[in-house]
Structure formats: structure tokens, C-alpha cells
Amino acid sequence: MLRVGLTGGIGAGKSTVARLLAGHGAVLVDADVIAREVVARGTPGLAAVVEEFGPDVLTAAGDLDRPALGRRVFGDERQRAALNAIVHPLVAARRAELAAAAPAGSVVVEDVPLLVETGAAPGYPLVVVVDADAAERVRRLVTERGMSEDDALARLRAQATDDERRAAADVLLANPRRAEDRPDPLPGLVSALWSGRLLPFEAAVRAGRPAPARPGVPPADAVERARRRVAHATAGPVEVVDASAWPVRLRASAEGALTTVGYVDAGQGRFASADPGAPVAVELVREARVGGPA
């Protein structure tokens, strides 16, 4: 099983990409759907929201009045943080539960709009970001979702910047406005991602097989993502030993949860990434030596 974090700014095309991946056989987990379930009528989540925001955020029938709550939280950072503190832990727990229930051999694609904002990105073996510029995203929300421009801009401002999301992307899928006179390139990009990266990555994780070395010099941003992922999984310091060639070599102090982020046990205190797009080797050493004198 391989967990893939799929994210992008509002209106970037996450759902479109998720549907294409599902067509190839991915198991989908949709954080927006879960975020509705955890505040459905009668849930502890809804009770906590009402305790925080008062009964004005309920409809006459006792459901969450989403437009009313939306008006309060988009544009007021403090209120948004209060809502996030209630909803996000419930969503993260349910996401993990659904991913764990997927059949062996699955590629689980988790569509998580706020993957970067919540700091969850390094906890995934692979992060896919769908990218479209802000003006185009606002156009989509206004023309195809019936949102006002002000509402669309308020949501954009409540999210990470495009640069922050791009820095977290192991794979960046460009999804600019579809041209009417040319075929849409997105299905082809998603198909190549599926067969060229996701399927081989999942198979290698299942077989306990490290990714083979590859030619070229690792880009600095890929090295930084590997370092952050390993630091997140091992909850300790991580040193970059050699980033001049693939596999990137890192040194960490504990095994931690490396196998949950796409690493396999390579024996003799070594772990290796199974991601064919970014081979990384991790050497485990006693804590005192990581970051200390050689």
C-alpha cells in the first residue's frame, strides 16, 4: 500500500486529478467529504463547533450552516484557527483510518486541500501538487462554482502561497486553463504519473526493494524534501551526507516511522526510499553523532 498526498490551491483541479487516478485504480480518500462527515448532525465535532461559535452557525433543522460559518472564518484568522483546531484532528484521524482499511497493494490517493498548511506533507511517501495560477483559479470558482470574486479571494488568502505548495511537491502537475482547440494534456500526465511512478513505487514498497540509483544531480529542493520527510518520520536530527548524486545519502538517529513514508529496511542499520523518482539512502547512527563532529 502506498499513501499519496494530493493537494493544490482551491480550484486548482485536485478533484479532476483524483477522478483520473481513480480511473486507473487508485483508492480515493477525500478530506473535504470527511470534513463534512465529522460535523454532521449529532456528532461530537458539531457540538464542539457550536460550543465555540454559538448556535448562530446552525440551520433551523440543526445542521451546520456552512455559508454562515464560511462568512465568519474566511477573513478572520483567529476564528479560522479555532475551527481548524476542532476539525483538522478529526479529519486527519479518519483519513488514516480509511487509508489503513484499503486492500493490500492499493495506491491510496488522499485529496487534502490543506496538506501544506497543516504541516502534514512530509508525513506522506509522495506529495502531488496540482498547480494553476491564482487568477485562473478565481475564474473557475466564479464561473463554474458560482462564488463571488471576493469569496474566492478570501479563500485563496486563507491558504498557502503557490511557492509554499510547489516546495512541498514531489510531483507538480500543471493544470492551466484547457484550450478549446487542443486536446487536454492532463489525462496523459496523470497516466504517466500512475504507470511511471505510483505503481512502481507501491510495488517496490511491498517487495521491500530500494529504488535503483539514477543518473543526474539531485535538485536542492528534492534533497530538502527528503531531509524533511526523514526528520518528520524519525522525529530527530537529520544530516545530509552526500547530495551530489542519487541516491542522496542522509544520516539519522532513529528508525522511527520511516516505513510509513516509503522507506524499506535495507539491513545493517540502513533504510532506503522505494521511490523510483527520488532514491535516498539513510544510515542510522547514535544520536550523538548526527550533526556532530565526523
Ligand SMILES: CC(C)(COP(=O)(O)OP(=O)(O)OC[C@H]1O[C@@H](n2cnc3c(N)ncnc32)[C@H](O)[C@@H]1O)[C@@H](O)C(=O)NCCC(=O)NCCS
Ligand atoms: C467553513 C466551512 C464550513 C465552509 O463550508 P463550504 O461548504 O463553503 O466549503 P467546503 O468545506 O466545501 O470547502 C471548499 C474549499 O474551501 C477551502 N477551505 C475550506 N476550509 C478551509 C480552511 N479552514 N482554510 C483554508 N481553506 C479552506 C478548501 O480549498 C476546500 O476545498 C468548511 O469549509 C469548513 O468546515 N472548513 C474547515 C475544515 C477544513 O479545513 N476543510 C478543508 C479540508 S480538511
Ligand SMILES: Nc1ncnc2c1ncn2[C@@H]1O[C@H](COP(=O)(O)OP(=O)(O)OP(=O)(O)O)[C@@H](O)[C@H]1O
Ligand atoms: N484545466 C482546466 N481548465 C478549465 N477548467 C478546469 C480545468 N481543470 C479543472 N477545471 C474546472 O475548474 C473547477 C475546479 O476544478 P476541481 O473541482 O477539480 O478543483 P479542486 O482543486 O478539486 O477544487 P476545490 O479546491 O474547490 O475542491 C471545476 O469546475 C473543473 O471542472
